[in-house]
Amino acid sequence: MSPTTPHITDPLLLSVLSAASLARQSALETLSLLSSSSPPSPLALSAQQKTLKTHLASLRAQYRKALLSTRATKAQTTLLRQEIDALHLSLQNLYYEQRHLRGEIEGCETYDHAFLKLPMVSVEEFLESHEDYVGKGEHEVTVARIEDEMRERQRLEGVRVALERRKEGLVKEVAGKREELGKLDGEVEKWVSGEMAVGKVFEAREKKMMEGIVS
Incomplete structure (x- = not known):
C-alpha cells in the first residue's frame, strides 16, 4: 500500500503506512538476498536483518502511537456524540415547549372573552x-x-x-x-x-x- 493513498490524510496513519512500506521493502530485500543463487555473506545478511528489525520496530512504534491516538479520538468522538445527543434532546424539548406555548397563545388570542x-x-x-x-x-x-x-x-x-x-x-x-x-x-x-x-x-x-x- 502506498504511503500517499489519496483517501488517508491523517499524519499518524501516513507515518504508519510509510513505516510499513519501508518494512515491506526491507523484508522483500531480505527474501531476495536469501533466495539468491549464491549464499549471502554473513555480514550482508546480518546488516539486512538489522535493517529489517529497525523498520519493524519503527512500524510497531508508529502503529502503537496511531492506535493510542485512534482510541483517544474514538473516546472524544463518543463524548462529542453524547453531547450532540443531549443537545438534540434539549432542542426537541424546546421545540415541543415552543409548540405548546404557541398553542396556548393562539388559544388566548382566539378566546371568546366575556368583556368583549x-x-x-x-x-x-x-x-x-x-x-x-x-x-x-x-x-x-x-x-x-x-x-x-x-x-x-x-x-x-x-x-x-x-x-x-x-x-x-x-x-x-x-x-x-x-x-x-x-x-x-x-x-x-x-x-x-x-x-x-x-x-x-x-x-x-x-x-x-x-x-x-x-x-
Missing part, C-alpha cells in the same frame, strides 16, 4: 373623559374601561332601585286616591238621591282632610 361582549364605551370616548390613561398600555386601558363600566352600572342600578321605590310609592298613592274618589262618588250619589245633605258631604270631606293633615 360588554356594551362599553369606545377607547376613544373613554380616553376623552380619562386623560390620565392616554399613552397607557392596551391591557391597563381595558381594565380601566371594565372598572369604569362596573361603576357606571352600579350607579345606574342605584338609580333604578330608587325609581322602583318611587314607583311603588306612587302606585300606593294612586290606589289611595282611587279609593278616596270611589268613596266621594258614593257620597255624591247619596247627595244626588237626597239621602245625604250637602253640608254633611262637605263636613265629611273636611274631616278626612283634617285627619290627613294631623296624620
Whole structure:
C-alpha cells in the first residue's frame, strides 16, 4: 500500500503506512538476498536483518502511537456524540415547549372573552373623559374601561332601585286616591238621591282632610 493513498490524510496513519512500506521493502530485500543463487555473506545478511528489525520496530512504534491516538479520538468522538445527543434532546424539548406555548397563545388570542361582549364605551370616548390613561398600555386601558363600566352600572342600578321605590310609592298613592274618589262618588250619589245633605258631604270631606293633615 502506498504511503500517499489519496483517501488517508491523517499524519499518524501516513507515518504508519510509510513505516510499513519501508518494512515491506526491507523484508522483500531480505527474501531476495536469501533466495539468491549464491549464499549471502554473513555480514550482508546480518546488516539486512538489522535493517529489517529497525523498520519493524519503527512500524510497531508508529502503529502503537496511531492506535493510542485512534482510541483517544474514538473516546472524544463518543463524548462529542453524547453531547450532540443531549443537545438534540434539549432542542426537541424546546421545540415541543415552543409548540405548546404557541398553542396556548393562539388559544388566548382566539378566546371568546366575556368583556368583549360588554356594551362599553369606545377607547376613544373613554380616553376623552380619562386623560390620565392616554399613552397607557392596551391591557391597563381595558381594565380601566371594565372598572369604569362596573361603576357606571352600579350607579345606574342605584338609580333604578330608587325609581322602583318611587314607583311603588306612587302606585300606593294612586290606589289611595282611587279609593278616596270611589268613596266621594258614593257620597255624591247619596247627595244626588237626597239621602245625604250637602253640608254633611262637605263636613265629611273636611274631616278626612283634617285627619290627613294631623296624620
